[in-house]
Amino acid sequence: MVEVNEAEVRDMARRLVADVPPDQVDQFEFRGAQFDRGLALVQFPEGLGGLGLSSRRLQTVVDAELRAAGVTYHDLNINPIGIGMGAPVVLTYASDEQKQRLLRPMYTGEEVWCQLFSEPGSGSDVAGLSSRAIRDGDEWIVNGQKVWTTLAHVSRWGMLVARTDPDQPKHKGLTYFLLDMESEGVDVRPLHQITGEAEFNEIFLTDVRISHDRVFGEVGNGWAAAVTTLMNERVALGGGVPKKGSGSIGDLVQLWNEQRGSLDPVTHDVMRDRVAGLWMRAEALRLTNWRARDASKSGNPGPEGSVTKLMSAEMNQLIYETCMDLLGADGMVYEAGYERKRPTGLRGPGIHPRYAFLRSRANTIEGGTSEVMRNILGERILGLPGDVRVDKEISWADVPRN
Numbered sequence: 001m002v003e004v005n006e007a008e009v010r011d012m013a014r015r016l017v018a019d020v021p022p023d024q025v026d027q028f029e030f031r032g033a034q035f036d037r038g039l040a041l042v043q044f045p046e047g048l049g050g051l052g053l054s055s056r057r058l059q060t061v062v063d064a065e066l067r068a069a070g071v072t073y074h075d076l077n078i079n080p081i082g083i084g085m086g087a088p089v090v091l092t093y094a095s096d097e098q099k100q101r102l103l104r105p106m107y108t109g110e111e112v113w114c115q116l117f118s119e120p121g122s123g124s125d126v127a128g129l130s131s132r133a134i135r136d137g138d139e140w141i142v143n144g145q146k147v148w149t150t151l152a153h154v155s156r157w158g159m160l161v162a163r164t165d166p167d168q169p170k171h172k173g174l175t176y177f178l179l180d181m182e183s184e185g186v187d188v189r190p191l192h193q194i195t196g197e198a199e200f201n202e203i204f205l206t207d208v209r210i211s212h213d214r215v216f217g218e219v220g221n222g223w224a225a226a227v228t229t230l231m232n233e234r235v236a237l238g239g240g241v242p243k244k245g246s247g248s249i250g251d252l253v254q255l256w257n258e259q260r261g262s263l264d265p266v267t268h269d270v271m272r273d274r275v276a277g278l279w280m281r282a283e284a285l286r287l288t289n290w291r292a293r294d295a296s297k298s299g300n301p302g303p304e305g306s307v308t309k310l311m312s313a314e315m316n317q318l319i320y321e322t323c324m325d326l327l328g329a330d331g332m333v334y335e336a337g338y339e340r341k342r343p344t345g346l347r348g349p350g351i352h353p354r355y356a357f358l359r360s361r362a363n364t365i366e367g368g369t370s371e372v373m374r375n376i377l378g379e380r381i382l383g384l385p386g387d388v389r390v391d392k393e394i395s396w397a398d399v400p401r402n
Contacts, residue, residue, distance in 0.1 A: 003051075003053055003054065004058075006058060006061055009061050010065055012038075012039060013039060013061070013062045013065035014069075016037055017065070019033070020033040022070065022071045027078065028108045028109065030071070031109065032104065032108050035049045035103075035104050035107045035108065038050050040107045041059065041087060041107075042056065042059045043055060043059070044087075045091075047100075048103055049104070049107055064243070067243065075236075076345070077345040077346060078108075079106060079107070079109045079113060080150070080236065081113045081114050081115050081150055081155075082111070082112060082113030083106065083107060083236075084233065084236025085115060085159070085232045085236060086102075086106060086115075087107070088228060088229075089176075089216060089225055090102050092228055093176070093217045102157070111156040111157060112154050112156060114150060114159070116146040116152075116159060116161070116179065117146070117161055117226065118148045118149075119144065119146055120145060121401070126226065126230075127174065127223060128170050128399070129162070129174070130144060130163060131144025131145065131146065131161075131205065132144060132164075132166070133175060133177065135212075136209075138211060138213075139212060140162075140164075140209070140211075140215075141207055141208070141209055142160070142179075142205050142209075143206060143207060143208070144205050145205065146203040146205070147191070147203070148191070148202075149188075149201045149202070150201075150346070151199060151344070151345070151346075152181065152188045152201040154344050156180070157179065157180065157181060158178075158179040158180075158181050159229060160177040160210075161175070161176050162177060164220060164222075166395070166397040168395065169392060169394060169395060169396060170391065170392075171223045171392070172220060172221075174220070174221075174222035174226065175220060175221075175222040176216045176217055176222035176226060177210050177214055177216070177222075178210075178215075178216060179210060179214075180210075180214075183208050183210070184208070185205060186203065186205060186208055187203065187205075187206070188201050188203055189201060189202050189203075193358075193359075193362070197340070197343055230367075231302065231303070232305075233368075234305035234308070235301050235305040235308070237309050237312065237363075237366070244283065245279075245283075247282070248316050248320065249278060249279055251319070251320075251323065251353060252278060252319050252320075252322055252323055253275065253279065256272075256275045256326060259327070271325065271326060274322050274325075275322065278315070278318060278322060281315055282319070285311050285312060285315060288308065289308055302380075303377070303381055306368065306380075306381075309368065309373055310370055310373035310377065313363035313364045314364060316360050317363055317364065319360075320356045323353040324353070324357050327354075331354060334355070347359070
């Protein structure tokens, strides 16, 4: 089969905008049409939101054409966990029937997804989780607690990893489930962050029943599906290719233009150099991500996603720290009003810099801490000796715990 080229993809995106004007239809209709025409995830098979391309490269062309046409829908605001992490897992591990059922409403945002991995006793060490799933005929009964679950309060589906064989080593006794968040026994409670919002949640699972046909992959081999999720999560968090000068660096440049006239000469020159240096770093990261996407193949990413996640998280913090320095004492006044609410999506760039500064503190923790990212970079990319892991080969049940 001959793949479509860049010019053809560009023409397809323009015809989508002409046939389904985004200013005349709602989000669900427009993104549904985008999915049906194969322009949602071009590397996915035809009929499942894609064009069956061997690379994700031409998705950048689609995204650029839609931005130029004024399309404002963004995966981050609509269904960040589902589109960025859930879709690859569904494509890799779900049945054909499940793919047809789940992918389209995931992309349109009609059904939001969340990720149920971290627990109070296992965050960076996800494989050490203790939530239990016990087989009961054609169902599994799940008990346990999850934490830091983004947008669980508006989610229909959850990607759940639970321990099904505690006598196996921690990576081998896990199973990956698709959880209906409306199931009896699922209790979602808010976790308010430093911003005042509660996009995160803690989840209590009490005798929750999950049908066996909602196991993704093989029983006891859930770690493979979990790694697929985590690798895609890191690409979703750090692998974007925004328009030049946009995103968080665009926020900084805009604030610099507003504030520079009020700075004394010495502070002006110091801050100018900081802003220019960060702009160059942001552009280098953008071009690195562009090159990575251009070279990427269809399928799931490898450890290289950890590099861009590490770089983007730490740079994001530096950018908004610089915003606070530009604001001076005014940076201590939180213009967002510290509203304690539960958002229905994640905020992107173009938000209050004070809010963005507070929210950015989580960037080096969520999706894998910077320390974990450096371990992955050292071990799996540079080939350095790994950390000592004394619990890797012994039964999970035999690992001492507090």
